[in-house]
Amino acid sequence: GAGVSQTPSNKVTEKGKYVELRCDPISGHTALYWYRQSLGQGPEFLIYFQGTGAADDSGLPNDRFFAVRPEGSVSTLKIQRTERGDSAVYLCASSPDPAGELFFGEGSRLTVL
Amino acid sequence: KQEVTQIPAALSVPEGENLVLNCSFTDSAIYNLQWFRQDPGKGLTSLLLIQSSQREQTSGRLNASLDKSSGRSTLYIAASQPGDSATYLCAVLSDMRFGAGTRLTVKP
Numbered sequence: 001g002a003g004v005s006q007t008p009s010n011k012v013t014e015k016g017k018y019v020e021l022r023c024d025p026i027s028g029h030t031a032l033y034w035y036r037q038s039l040g041q042g043p044e045f046l047i048y049f050q051g052t053g054a055a056d057d058s059g060l061p062n063d064r065f066f067a068v069r070p071e072g073s074v075s076t077l078k079i080q081r082t083e084r085g086d087s088a089v090y091l092c093a094s095s096p097d098p099a100g101e102l103f104f105g106e107g108s109r110l111t112v113l
Numbered sequence: 114k115q116e117v118t119q120i121p122a123a124l125s126v127p128e129g130e131n132l133v134l135n136c137s138f139t140d141s142a143i144y145n146l147q148w149f150r151q152d153p154g155k156g157l158t159s160l161l162l163i164q165s166s167q168r169e170q171t172s173g174r175l176n177a178s179l180d181k182s183s184g185r186s187t188l189y190i191a192a193s194q195p196g197d198s199a200t201y202l203c204a205v206l207s208d209m210r211f212g213a214g215t216r217l218t219v220k221p
Contacts, residue, residue: 004156033209042117042202042211043157056209091156099144099206104157 002026004105006092012111013082021077021108025094032075033102034067035091043091049075050098082112115140117205119212126193127220134188134215136203141181144207148177148188151200151214160188160201193219 005024013019025032031050035043045059049069057067064082069075079086089109093102116139126132136146144165149157161170161177163186169178176189186203200214 035211040213042119042213043204044211045209048209059209093157095206101145101159101162102147102157102204102206103159104149106156 004092004094004103006090006105006108008108009106010109010111012113014113015082015084017082017112019079019082019110021079021090021092021110023075023077023092023094023105025073025075025092026096026103027073029094029096029103030072031095031098031100032069033093033095034075034077035093037089037091037107046077046090055098079110082110084112086110087112115143115205115208115210117203117210117212119201119203119215121215122213123216123218125218125220128193128195130193130219131189131191132193132217134190134201134217136186136188136212138184138186138205138210140205140208141184142207143181143205145205146177146179146186147204147206148175148186149202149204151202157202190217193217195219195221 034046037043048056052072064080066078089107091107093104147162148160163179174191179186200216202214204211
């Protein structure tokens with residue numbers, strides 16, 4: 001596609017539920033990043049993929065968070081047993097190469113009630 | 114661990130003013146630095162990318178400079194317009210770290 005696509009744009013769920021957020025990067029971009037942004041803050045790094053593998057997952061806050069990119073293109077961020085503190089905008093970015101220019105999607109706004 | 118700081122957190126100026134936004138980082142061994150604009154409720158739009166071998170980049174009324182030795186980058190906006198009102202963020206790409214942003218308001 002022309003840009004990074006994220007779905008859903010908005011997700012409202014109840015505490016304890018499971019959530020999946022999807023990111024479709026720019027075609028041909030090998031690097032894919034997930035960030036989380038709370039109101040008034042800059043994006044907080046979660047995980048970085050180079051191809052199919054997670055090159056750096058040091059930003060994942062705990063084991064309830066997991067992400068995959070099985071074919072080196074689309075990625076899914078999975079959150080188990082959601083908590084109210086998980087409410088934020090989850091941003092995905094892709095890049096043609098590591099540490100290269102980032103291109104962001106519009107984000108998925110997650111609200112946990 | 115790389116820390117990225119943006120000062121000021123908020124800035125309000127009258128239309129037509131030239132202004133400078135600051136971004137500082139603690140580890141000077143950076144690779145690339147990128148400036149973004151974010152409008153409320155939207156994703157991040159890339160403004161300028163400065164590669165490690167460069168000292169500055171220009172696009173229209175925007176000029177970004179990079180001084181790795183002092184751990185600073187600046188974004189200069191010339192002849193500001195109300196449409197420039199947004200949050201401006203810098204990111205050290207090699208460390209995947211962002212600043213908290215500067216919220217700019219340009220008053221007509």
